[in-house]
Amino acid sequence: MQTPYTSTITMTVPLDMADIAAAIGRALDPDTGGHASWHRPILSWLDDRTPVYADSLVCSTLCTPEFRAQAEAMTTQPELLHQMCVSEYARRWPKLTPPALTDCVLFCAAVAIAPLNPPQVMP
Numbered sequence: 001m002q003t004p005y006t007s008t009i010t011m012t013v014p015l016d017m018a019d020i021a022a023a024i025g026r027a028l029d030p031d032t033g034g035h036a037s038w039h040r041p042i043l044s045w046l047d048d049r050t051p052v053y054a055d056s057l058v059c060s061t062l063c064t065p066e067f068r069a070q071a072e073a074m075t076t077q078p079e080l081l082h083q084m085c086v087s088e089y090a091r092r093w094p095k096l097t098p099p100a101l102t103d104c105v106l107f108c109a110a111v112a113i114a115p116l117n118p119p120q121v122m123p
Contacts (some may be wrong), residue, residue, distance in 0.1 A: 003062075004064050008060065008062055008063065008068075009067070009071055010058065010114040011058070012056050013057050015054075017057070017110055024081065024107055037059045039059075041054045041056070041058050060114075076108065078107070082100075082104040
């Protein structure tokens with residue numbers, strides 16, 4: 001069976017946006033773990049047990065090309081992102097409060113999406 005997930009999206013936000021990123025990630029993920037999909041990358045190690053962490057959070061996931069295009073569009077249009085969050089929370093998590101429009105504005109201003117790397121052609 002062929003998978004529909006033929007693209008990847010990698011998003012980065014500043015560490016201080018952890019709560020907003022988790023709330024938005026919950027709505028973006030078609031499954032249920034989007035709120036936990038952000039992680040703090042390890043940049044290096046001071047010794048065998050002491051990591052040096054980045055001051056940012058990263059979410060990288062396989063996705064469909066359509067989802068990637070939608071995510072790119074929503075991160076340039078906070079109102080669209082907010083509408084999607086409100087809709088998804090109402091549908092899937094009615095007891096939780098969706099991110100506010102101001103949160104979506106902050107997220108869109110801060111998020112960086114890594115460019116899509118073209119497929120490598122082997123000689």
